Amino acid sequence: MKVIIVAGAREFLLEIGLQDPVLDIKRRIQQLVGVPVAAQILAVSGWELVDGLDMEDYPIVNDGTRIELTIKPMMPAFSSYCGKIQIIVKFSARQINIEVDRTDTVRSLKEKIHIFDGTPIKRMSLFFSGVELDEDFRNLSEYGIHEFSEIVVFLKTMTRIRDDPPSRKLSIVVQTSSCLLNAACIPLEMKDSSTVNDMRQLLLSRKILPQDDYLFIHKQRIMRDSCSLRWHGVDNGDSLYVFKGTVSGSGY
Known part of the structure; x- marks a missing residue:
């Protein structure tokens, strides 16, 4: 099932299972948005999700449930x-x-x-x-x-860059999550001018990924479909992480 993680002004979809421990979900959120597991508080309708329990222990969590993510104040x-x-x-x-x-x-x-x-x-x-x-x-x-x-x-007001540097080939690795293709490592060669959507379509056309919605992560940042690998700062040898899910809200 897919739930909506509400983090400040942002929202994103996350696919979870009934057997998933709350702690594992926090680890995945850390990979997505960079908030340390120890600093996360997850709550549904005012009920905090306890680390030692699984999602099946919370019948109020269903497909489309909104889970609030807040950060613990530090002592x-x-x-x-x-x-x-x-x-x-x-x-x-x-x-x-x-x-x-x-x-x-x-x-x-x-x-x-x-x-x-x-x-x-x-x-x-x-x-x-x-x-x-x-x-x-x-x-x-x-x-x-x-x-x-x-x-x-x-x-700042954005102006177009007059002379874009020439494209270059990148050798990168796409790392899937543990619930997707058993955490497979997929080597790819892409031009740095290619967009994230170009990479998505390549993986789908080669039937490496099943048809679904995906989030791509680079250095704990959610990548934008319409922006190039160069724009995201992807360099030769970098690893990108892919999870099932979509981002909602403005800015993407």
């Missing part, structure tokens, strides 16, 4: 030890809370914002206390970001 002592902090990300008309590590880079923060909100990474300008976070490789701690810091997101 101050534990937070200072492991480096996990909660920050507030503000847009012009809304805000979201995100858990990050103090050693996370500006780039990884942009990726998390993209996962939760769908805002294209290339359009983000992040500001903290009036200072732009303009160096993607720097850690958040280098900018003085701490627990409950407020990060403001401005959207």
